[in-house]
Amino acid sequence: MTRPGSSHCSDPDAVVSPPEPKKVRNVLIAAVGLVAVLVVCAGIEWWPRDKGTVPDALCWGALSPAQAKPLLSTGKPAATETPTAANDAKCDVKTGPALQDTQFVMTLADGMPDSLTPPQGAQPLTGARTGWVTQAEARIGLADACAYKLRPDGGGQVYLVLNTTIEVRKHFDWKSAVLIPRISRVLTEAAEGIEQHYKCGTK
Numbered sequence: 001m002t003r004p005g006s007s008h009c010s011d012p013d014a015v016v017s018p019p020e021p022k023k024v025r026n027v028l029i030a031a032v033g034l035v036a037v038l039v040v041c042a043g044i045e046w047w048p049r050d051k052g053t054v055p056d057a058l059c060w061g062a063l064s065p066a067q068a069k070p071l072l073s074t075g076k077p078a079a080t081e082t083p084t085a086a087n088d089a090k091c092d093v094k095t096g097p098a099l100q101d102t103q104f105v106m107t108l109a110d111g112m113p114d115s116l117t118p119p120q121g122a123q124p125l126t127g128a129r130t131g132w133v134t135q136a137e138a139r140i141g142l143a144d145a146c147a148y149k150l151r152p153d154g155g156g157q158v159y160l161v162l163n164t165t166i167e168v169r170k171h172f173d174w175k176s177a178v179l180i181p182r183i184s185r186v187l188t189e190a191a192e193g194i195e196q197h198y199k200c201g202t203k
Helices: 021-046 065-071 146-150 166-171 176-197
Strands: 078-081 089-095 101-110 131-133 137-141 158-164
Touching: 065 101, 065 176, 101 166, 101 176, 131 176, 137 176, 146 158, 146 176, 158 176
Parallel strands: none
Antiparallel strands: 078 089, 089 101, 101 158, 131 137, 137 158
16 A cells, blocks of 8 residues: 555556656757757857957958067057958058058059069068068969959959058168068068968968
8 A cells, every 4th residue: 555645666566657748759859959059059169260360460360460560660550451352452550549650551462474573673582482572562472262262253363462661661771681571571471361361372
């Protein structure tokens, strides 16, 4: 005889009714939903993220402020840029309390067959990349695939051009031995930054 208030589990002879199908279905739905929430949360927490661009990167994700520093005469940089799809999209890197001092300008230019032919007096870029550099201007070609990422029509080749200002050249006393390696380094790192950010590099 089963005592009042005792559970079925205390009585070996008690008959336990199977759960209703509707309740089973509800439990399964709740369990699946919980698993989905856990998967999403895990993905948000642990899924690999694109670290090709730092949050305060300049010029279409090309440069960090630290990478731009070799060509700054003073101050912390900020940039104003036009969209990459625009013809001759430009990015002005500026410093100063009111960002009134332009340090250098980068341009995404559509290429021509002779775009990387160096002008008289230019030097080749330091490193393995093809391009040229003077105190006032430097040019480097981006990987072919970048045209499809940066331009709506996806045609031709895109070149990255860097122009320094008189203020910067004066700051470094017009010394090519100082300026040329700095310009070459900043331009090369900017090209690599764009290729990494837009996933259009050759690597």
